[in-house]
Every structure is written in structure tokens, then in C-alpha cells.
Amino acid sequence: MSSVHVERKPTVFFALTGLILFFSFHYDIIPLDRSRAHRCSVNEGITSMPKAHILLVEDNKVQASIIKDYLERNGYRVSTVEDGMSAFKAAKTVNADLILLDRILPDIDGNDVCRWLKLDHATRDIPVIMLTAKGGMSDRVSGLEAGADDYLPKPFDDAELNARIYVRLRAKTNQDELKQKNRQLEDMLTRVESLAIMDQLTGLYNRRRFETIFSNEFKRASRYQLPLSLLMIDIDHFKTVNDTLGHQDGDIVLRELAQVIQSTIREVDSLARWGGEEFVVLSPNTTRENGMRAAERVRKAIANHSFTNLPGKKITVSIGVAGIPDPDLDSRDKLLHAADLAMYTAKKNGRNRVESA
Ligand code: GH3
Ligand code: MG
Ligand code: MG
Ligand code: MG
Numbered sequence: 001m002s003s004v005h006v007e008r009k010p011t012v013f014f015a016l017t018g019l020i021l022f023f024s025f026h027y028d029i030i031p032l033d034r035s036r037a038h039r040c041s042v043n044e045g046i047t048s049m050p051k052a053h054i055l056l057v058e059d060n061k062v063q064a065s066i067i068k069d070y071l072e073r074n075g076y077r078v079s080t081v082e083d084g085m086s087a088f089k090a091a092k093t094v095n096a097d098l099i100l101l102d103r104i105l106p107d108i109d110g111n112d113v114c115r116w117l118k119l120d121h122a123t124r125d126i127p128v129i130m131l132t133a134k135g136g137m138s139d140r141v142s143g144l145e146a147g148a149d150d151y152l153p154k155p156f157d158d159a160e161l162n163a164r165i166y167v168r169l170r171a172k173t174n175q176d177e178l179k180q181k182n183r184q185l186e187d188m189l190t191r192v193e194s195l196a197i198m199d200q201l202t203g204l205y206n207r208r209r210f211e212t213i214f215s216n217e218f219k220r221a222s223r224y225q226l227p228l229s230l231l232m233i234d235i236d237h238f239k240t241v242n243d244t245l246g247h248q249d250g251d252i253v254l255r256e257l258a259q260v261i262q263s264t265i266r267e268v269d270s271l272a273r274w275g276g277e278e279f280v281v282l283s284p285n286t287t288r289e290n291g292m293r294a295a296e297r298v299r300k301a302i303a304n305h306s307f308t309n310l311p312g313k314k315i316t317v318s319i320g321v322a323g324i325p326d327p328d329l330d331s332r333d334k335l336l337h338a339a340d341l342a343m344y345t346a347k348k349n350g351r352n353r354v355e356s357a
Helices: 011-025 059-073 086-092 111-117 137-145 158-197 207-223 238-245 248-265 286-306 330-346
Strands: 053-057 076-081 098-100 128-134 152-153 227-236 271-273 278-282 317-324 354-356
Touching: 011 317, 053 059, 053 086, 053 227, 059 158, 076 086, 086 098, 086 111, 086 152, 098 111, 098 158, 098 227, 111 128, 111 137, 111 286, 111 317, 128 137, 137 152, 158 207, 158 278, 207 227, 207 271, 207 317, 207 330, 227 248, 227 286, 238 248, 248 278, 248 286, 278 286, 286 317, 317 330, 330 354
Parallel strands: 053 076, 053 098, 098 128, 128 152, 317 354
Antiparallel strands: 227 278, 227 317, 271 278
16 A cells, blocks of 8 residues: 555645655655555555554654554554663563664664664564665664664665565564474473383383493493492382382382482482383492492481372382403493392392392
8 A cells, every 4th residue: 555645635635745755855755656656555455464563763753653554554562661771671572573674773773773683582583674864885784783684775765674674574473483483392302202111101211221331331340440339129018019009109108209219319320210110220430339329328218218199107128239341341231130139139138128139
């Protein structure tokens, strides 16, 4: 549609137009080219787009009013401010999709306003089109250097303004969609990754993930002749817990027990759920003797713990410990088997105890 549209009596229309032209020429700027009236709006093509919100920063009231009027008739929502400081505040609060920024403002240079907007995390993604009265190359370059996405020298053509706004909004929509898709993809990947390595009940590493860690740590320990110990932990008489409380409460006990172990071991140790009510701890740089001490701390912590859904009752564990260096344990499988055997010895010797290979 045309840039200025006044449905009043002809005298009022001419008076108004004269006034507008006077101010525009007085300030050496003709904001909109009225010779291109009755042109089709570019914004009409964006039928699916919700009303885009434009923040107009323009200190010339007459010009601001004409641009605002024109943009609103082209389907945009427009907020206006008249100086750089207000532009900052508004950019953070009005949730604008695009900023039309006059270069010459009463308080701050438009380039500096643009630079600050582009430095601020909250506003850096809002496209900025600089409106400049100066058409010189250095002014255009300085505007783009300040981070402006585009510039429009005054006097500008209404259709050109519309087209440039449309292009920037379309680019921003594409960018926003891409960002959202990337975020969704990242979330999905994180979920898939955590599903692949975590035990769903306890949140600990699952057996598969543990095998990888174990493999790496075993290689490292063997190569650099560092000690490494492994704890195999099995809950004593867990069947009776399930039988008396039910499977669901049994699950809660398992979860709580996992937390007790986790809070007892060192941060560099790896804890995983090995199977039903069995857990493993891998302690790098730890001799078998120190592994025994760590196991004893775990055993005691569990035996002393009061479980939320087992008032007055205690849970105990049997722990088998194996470690390298040991000439008989020259493979991961042998180390694992030795810890397992030691755990069975602990069961055989009365449970709630630690045995080593
Ligand atoms: P012990 O080890 O002292 O010989 O006795 P136990 O009763 O623990 O015997 P066993 O190791 O053979 O049985 C393990 C029980 O753990 C059997 C199974 O019902 C229970 N269990 C395994 N996985 C889960 C689980 O995910 N949730 C619950 N609630 N119970 C489980
Ligand atoms: Mg100005
Ligand atoms: Mg078991
Ligand atoms: Mg058991």
C-alpha cells in the first residue's frame, strides 16, 4: 500500500502533507518515497508470520511518526523511542524482532548503540538496520563494523525499507528455527547418550559403560605399572527385602544404597551397577590393600545406614576385592573373576564382610 494514507478532507490532507514535507526537507531527510505509492506491500507475502514487532529508534518525531504509520499499515507492530539510552532499555523489554536505528541520535551515536546491542547477550540476535542520513562509504562501513545487519541511507524508498525488513526478518526466523532444531537435537543426543551409559534405576553407570572404563583403566595401569583395585559388592539376603517390602520398595533400597556407596568412595573411583543387586567399584592408583580399606569403609557405611523405607532394619553387603599388580591377574577377566570369587568367599564366611583374592 501507499506510504501515507490520510482519509480526510482535501484541505486537511494538503496542510498535513505540506507540514510533513517542510519538516522532512528542513532536516534533509525524506523518509519515504511517496512516488511509489500504491505498490503492493512486501509484508503481505508473509502471510504465515505473526505480526512482527519493530523497535524504531528515531529522534525526529515527524519522521518517526511517518515510518511508524507506514510500517503499521504494512502489518508490523511498532514501538518507538527517541534516543540511545531508551533504545537499550526498550531492546531488552519490548521483545522486538528487529530494530530500525537512526544513526544520529541526541545522546549516543547510533553506531555505539548498535555495538552495545550486539555485545549484550539479551539483544545480540535482534537484527539491526541502521538509518543514516549520510550516504558516504565510510559511514556505511562504520555502521556495518558496529555490527549492523544492514543500513539504509536517507532518503529511502518505502518499498526498499519494507524489502530490507522482510529479508532480515526471514533470516532471523530461519536462524531461530535452526537454533531451536539444534537445541532439540542436542537434548535428544544427551538423552540417548545417558540412556546408553546409565542404569535407569540408580543413575549409576551401567555394566556396558563400566566395561569401557574398566578396559581403559586396566590398559593404563598395566602400561604404566600402576596399581588398580576392583570391588565387587553384593547385597546380603536381598530376596528377603523384596519378599517383605515388595519389589518396588526393594528398588528404593537399591537406589539409596547406590547413593551410600557413591558418597563413600573417591571422586576418581568409578561405581557401576553390575547386575540386579550387585555393584562394582574400580579404584585407579589403588593397591589391593588400600582397596580393602576402601571396601571396609563402604561395608561399614552401609551397615550403619538407616534406610528410609526400612525403619529399624539394617542392610549389609559382602565385598570381594582384587587388585593389580598381581602376576596371576594379567587380564581384565581374571581380575574380575578374582573379585567375584573373593565376594563369594565373603558370603561363605558369614556375609557383611570384606575378603580379598
Ligand atoms: P545373598 O546374596 O546374600 O546370597 O542373598 P540374596 O537374597 O541377595 O540372593 P541373590 O543374590 O541370589 O538374589 C538377588 C535378589 O535380588 C533376587 C532378585 O529378586 C533381587 N533383585 C535383582 N534385581 C533387582 C531389582 O532391580 N530390583 C529389586 N527390587 N530386586 C532385584
Ligand atoms: Mg536523528
Ligand atoms: Mg547377587
Ligand atoms: Mg545378594
